[in-house]
Amino acid sequence: MKTFVTKLGIDLRLLGMIGALVALCVMFDLITGGRFLTPRNLFNLSVQTASVGIMATGMVFVIVTRNIDLSVGSLLGFIGMTVGALQVHVLPDILGLGHWSIWIFAAVAATLMGMIIGAAQGWVIGYLTVPAFIVTLGGLLVYRGAMWWVTEGQTVAPLDPTFRLLGGGADGTLGETLSWGFGLVASLAAMALILMSRRRKSTHGFKVKPVWAEAILVALAVGLIMAYVWTMNSYTIAKGALPRIAEARGIEMTDGLVLNHGVAIPVIILLIVTIGMTIISTRTRFGRYVYATGGNPEAAELSGINTRMLTVKVFALMGALTGISAVVASARLGAVDVGLGTLDELRVIAAAVIGGTALAGGFGTIYGAVIGALIMQTLQSGMASVGVDAPLQSIVVGLVLVFAVWVDIVYRRKTGV
Amino acid sequence: MNKQTSQTPLVELRNMSIAFGGVRAVDDVSIDLYPGEVVGLLGHNGAGKSTLIKMLSGAYGADSGEIRINGEKATINNPRDARRYNIETIYQTLALADNLDAASNLFLGRELTSGMGFVDDDAMEAETRKIMNRLNPNFQKFAEPVSALSGGQRQSVAIARAVYFDARILIMDEPTAALGPHETQMVSELIQKLKADGIGIFLISHDIHDVMELCDRASVMKNGKLVDTVDVKDVTDDELLSMIILGKKPGEDAA
Structure with missing residues (x-):
């Protein structure tokens, strides 16, 4: 079994995390008598994972460079509130209510705002050498307070209708046809990546995996993508929403009409962010320097890497991703209240750490953090659907976090990395 | 002296000084390095050898003094500058991620x-x-x-x-400290080969035998100051040792 896995080239940690995720799903499905692994629940689960998952990819870089960001939850709230006020109180006066471009201005503003605030925090950490823990702890308090000031504590609603599509829901999906198209494109891309990597390796005369191993990998990737699309395309839209959705998709409303959701837009955003961040971490100089600095800051410095500027960039990236998450989270709720994003920093850090990011720095993968976010969300919604009350949910999540890190430590010791 | 007087030095360190919080770690030190030459830097821990060399490799900025490469004034503010002058450094800590x-x-x-x-x-x-x-x-x-x-x-x-x-100037800080005999041999052979290619090498060591075997000249430092630079073939082990311990130039009575 072990040699089979090594031949496939999948690392054991990834396998363990997927195993844990599958075990959780099966367990909750058995306890609830088959109510957990339904298209509806999987749709909600993937949508709920998006916001934390997007931020978790940035938190990987932050933790890998031996820093921490405690401010992401408050920053998400602050950005969400500001951008909410922008699209409800400011932009309609300038562009006209319901103007088609409002969502674009709002989304770009959110990302830029996050990037600028993140860069400012990074500058204090990198150049003024105040520890990240303190700077972002200060940020946690500052942004939560600033958020209140934006509207004197009032809830902002309703958000722009087009903007709200970014949060998912019955309207915010690709629809059935586009979802299949998306599945096809994603499958072809996965295949192309695997083949290209193989070709590159063989041009240098390196040993490549046996053909059957590559074939299994391709089959796994394509199977997983298509199974997900099929599941999302099996989630039927409720009768009440049917006329509205049919109109939005340009389908004639008839009595026997059945429409399905398809892949939700926030999931697409999470996927794009995950792919983008994976490319940054493995294929760019910036990504390489993030890991080198985490492994040995002094060596990185002696190799000519400007580690201070690197800190600014890492936190700017974290801020930009928090801005994107703020868009997804506020769009999903359709309104922003002063509680938005509360405790998200802990969920994000937990997701990154459960996903194998080492707090000592130097190690962590993007896909790991996303799977970590998925595990956390599965655990939480699973317990909710089983009927575990909120206090016990907290206790279980807390214990699982500690347990996961202990398993990770044992794994590292055994494998010597 | 020898053939070297007719050539331009590869590196000239002129009156280099640096202080950390009032301690003069390197105090007015001048050393030259010629192409194809190995210069040993000797001294106790804390004598200032690594600090001196870190000013050349760009890890520290000098408080005063001048670095000339091939006879021209060089500005080295960070490791990237040093790399631009083809200065490569093997640090004692190895500096690996x-x-x-x-x-x-x-x-x-x-x-x-x-x-x-x-x-x-x-x-x-x-x-x-x-x-x-x-x-x-x-x-x-x-x-x-x-x-x-x-x-x-x-x-x-x-x-x-x-x-x-393609280093032209190579700095080796205790390159054999962590090695077994076989690997030490490998390093000595490498040094001979690089020397033959015309590369100038600064070799920091506190092992006198290494220095006697591998170096052409040796500079001894004590308490941040240069004691003297000597041709290795002109001195004995004991003379080098007393330079390191007593800070005494050969042929001079102890102070």
């Missing part, structure tokens, strides 16, 4: 990239295999992070990094 593999360490800060600007790991691994084949043919662990390597293997990665990029 333990979590990365050999190829990533070898090319750290100077990654090979593909046409689209992405780092090309496969090309870097291929180059690493080539140079390791030359330096240490037993080296096989290309996929593992360097934390999984032995002391000698790690050392060979650090050496490969300095050699790969």
Whole structure:
């Protein structure tokens, strides 16, 4: 079994995390008598994972460079509130209510705002050498307070209708046809990546995996993508929403009409962010320097890497991703209240750490953090659907976090990395 | 003196000084290095040898003094500047990122990239295999992070990094401190070869035998000051030793 896995080239940690995720799903499905692994629940689960998952990819870089960001939850709230006020109180006066471009201005503003605030925090950490823990702890308090000031504590609603599509829901999906198209494109891309990597390796005369191993990998990737699309395309839209959705998709409303959701837009955003961040971490100089600095800051410095500027960039990236998450989270709720994003920093850090990011720095993968976010969300919604009350949910999540890190430590010791 | 007087020195360190919080770690030190020459830097721990050399490698900025490369004034404010003058350094700590593999360490800060600007790991691994084949043919662990390597293997990665990029000036800080006899032999052979290629080498060591065997000249430091620079063939082990311990020039009575 072990040699089979090594031949496939999948690392054991990834396998363990997927195993844990599958075990959780099966367990909750058995306890609830088959109510957990339904298209509806999987749709909600993937949508709920998006916001934390997007931020978790940035938190990987932050933790890998031996820093921490405690401010992401408050920053998400602050950005969400500001951008909410922008699209409800400011932009309609300038562009006209319901103007088609409002969502674009709002989304770009959110990302830029996050990037600028993140860069400012990074500058204090990198150049003024105040520890990240303190700077972002200060940020946690500052942004939560600033958020209140934006509207004197009032809830902002309703958000722009087009903007709200970014949060998912019955309207915010690709629809059935586009979802299949998306599945096809994603499958072809996965295949192309695997083949290209193989070709590159063989041009240098390196040993490549046996053909059957590559074939299994391709089959796994394509199977997983298509199974997900099929599941999302099996989630039927409720009768009440049917006329509205049919109109939005340009389908004639008839009595026997059945429409399905398809892949939700926030999931697409999470996927794009995950792919983008994976490319940054493995294929760019910036990504390489993030890991080198985490492994040995002094060596990185002696190799000519400007580690201070690197800190600014890492936190700017974290801020930009928090801005994107703020868009997804506020769009999903359709309104922003002063509680938005509360405790998200802990969920994000937990997701990154459960996903194998080492707090000592130097190690962590993007896909790991996303799977970590998925595990956390599965655990939480699973317990909710089983009927575990909120206090016990907290206790279980807390214990699982500690347990996961202990398993990770044992794994590292055994494998010597 | 010898043939060297007729040549321009590769490196001239002129009146170099640096202080840390009132302690003059290096105090008005001047040393030259000629092409194809090995100059040993000797002294106790804290004598200032590593600090002096870190001003040349760009890790520290000098408080005062001047560095000339090939007779021209050089400005070295950071390690990137030093690399531009083809100064490569093998640090005592090796300065390796333990979590990365050999190829990533070898090319750290100077990654090979593909046409689209992405780092090309496969090309870097291929180059690493080539140079390791030359330096240490037993080296096989290309996929593992360097934390999984032995002391000698790690050392060979650090050496490969300095050699790969066509160093003209090489700084070696205690290159054999962590090595077994076989690997020490490998390092001495490498030094002879680089010397023959006309590379100038600063060798920091506190092992007198290393210095007597490998160096042409030796500069001795004590308490941040230069005691003297001597031709190795003109002095005995004991004379070198008393320079290090007593700070006394050969032929001079103890102060």
